[in-house]
Amino acid sequence: MVPTMWAVRGSTGRQHFLIGLWAGTVTNLGGFYWIAGMLVDFGHMSALPAWLITLLMVTYQGLVFGLWTWLLHALRGLGHGAWLLAPLCYVAAESLVWFIFPWYYGNSQYLAIPLIQVCELGGVTLLSFLLLVSNGALFDALQAVLARRKWAAVRMGALAVCVPAAMALYGLVRMSMLDAEIEHADKLAIGLVEADVGIWEKEDRRKVEDNLVRHQRLSIELERRGAELIVWPETAYPSRHAFARLQGRSRMELHRDRALPRNAAQLPQSRVPPPLHATEDRAARVAWLDRRAPQRGFRTPLLFGALTSGEKRADRSGHHSGRYQYNTALLLDEQGKVLGAYDKVYLLLFGETIPFSEHFPVVYEWLPEAGDVTPGETVVSLPFREHRLGIMICYEDILPAFIRQVARTRPHVLINLTNDAWFGKTSEPYLHMALAVFRTVESRLALVRSTNTGVSCFVDPVGRILAETSLEGDETLLGRVPMMEGGTLYQKLGDWPAYGAILTVAILLLRVWRGRRRRSA
Secondary structure, three states: OHHHHHHOOOOOHHHHHHHHHHHHHHHHHHHHOHHHHHHHHHOOOOHHHHHHHHHHHHHHHOHHHHHHHHHHHHOHHHOOOHHHHHHHHHHHHHHHOOOOOOOOHHHHHOOOOOHHHHHHHHHHHHHHHHHHHHHHHHHHHHHHHHOOOHHHHHHHHHHHHHHHHHHHHHHHHHHHHHHHHHHHOEEEEEEEEEOOOOHHHHHOOOOHHHHHHHHHHHHHHHHHOOOOEEEOOOOOOOOOHHHHHHOOOOHHHHHHHOOEEOOOOEOOEEOOOOOOOOHHHHHOOOOHHHHHOOEEOOOOOEEEEEEEEEEOOOOOOOOOOOEEEEEEEEEEOOOOEEEEEEEOOOOOEOOOEOOOOOOOOOHHHHOOOOOOOOOOOOOOEEEEOOEEEEEEEHHHHHOHHHHHHHHOOOOOEEEEEEOOHHHOOOOHHHHHHHHHOHHHHHHOOOEEEEEOOOOOEEEOOOOOEEEEOOOOOOEEEEEEEEEOOOOOHHHHHOOHHHHHHHHHHHHHHHHHHHHHHHHHO
């Protein structure tokens, strides 16, 4: 951040904002370039509008940097150094600008494991704040050198070094303590299935049944290796929607066909081994229930994603307003009994839901690829044996506030089911994983991520990525995951650094405004 602060020296407030906006736009374009490819491939847009939408989004997200540099200019006359103003202004700006895919400056340190341990105290916003203290101190030191203020340069240089050093020291101590807890914690052998089923494979009617047997064959392998729980990704259980489409049915009828019933207490099991290809089932006249059974050829408990349908919870008058579709995670025991289900609460805008679509249904004609999913109403942990599984679906694992809600259900492990196949073989799956890593430190729980095409991984309660898959081919992972009690200061107090920064900046702006009024008078 020092070059950006250096670039705006001596500029007007407008120039501060524009330079910061440019820096933020470039930064976000480097991280979110894959939006354009997704819009072309799956939104059926031409390249020009896809890139215009992408540039609009990254420019909007660049407002964080623009607001930050403008605030630095607005508060310049108070006499405080950049070591204080830079973190206050940046964390305030970072917290005030809303993102569809939220990321924080502190996320850049996801591989610097000792440094990220402070997130248990104040989340990623605290990490952002401390990093900006160091950046601001370095900037102050450089200015002091130019002004030949030797001792000021020494003081600020020492602060720039001591802040990350203190963070690292704290992190190493906490890591040692937690490693001892992890060693003595109960372990659960969890197997992850990544069948490498892309979006086109999900939609192709010739492959939709093959997708299920691919998951089943990989699950049999994990059962042989000793898995106690097998996890499939988001919407891994295939539906019949590809066949229903051929019959030209309406949208609502299509939803009924493509989803599992929400009130199912038991799903069928099959002892018939899955074939190499689903066409072999038809040739051998395997019964339909055997072909549709999630647990086929194995009996290990299974957690998997599927679309479910049913009536929405009744209102106060007892009225049900039709059937709805949910993005659901279902947990089955050894006999196929449904132990619990979780419906995704935070839906992806324009991917799973469109704002105000219930009042303007015509938007689905304009955006035919957009989903029409109903959000879940409660956050729950699913009971499994003597443990509780905290479930997150898709991008819920990058939302710190949502994980605090999950933590209130007192889970022993965090499990994320996601589908990043929409973004192809880009940096997005790795970006998603990097953002999710911080949930482990904030909660002190292990994280298990199961994805359709990568990157699936195991992350321990310290934030270390212990194992991960690639973006190529089908893979499995098996890990002994510690069942922890969790509990951190961050879970109790939330993003207090952000609230404090916003309040402090507001007070400082008020001081500046009052000072200008007095001078004018």
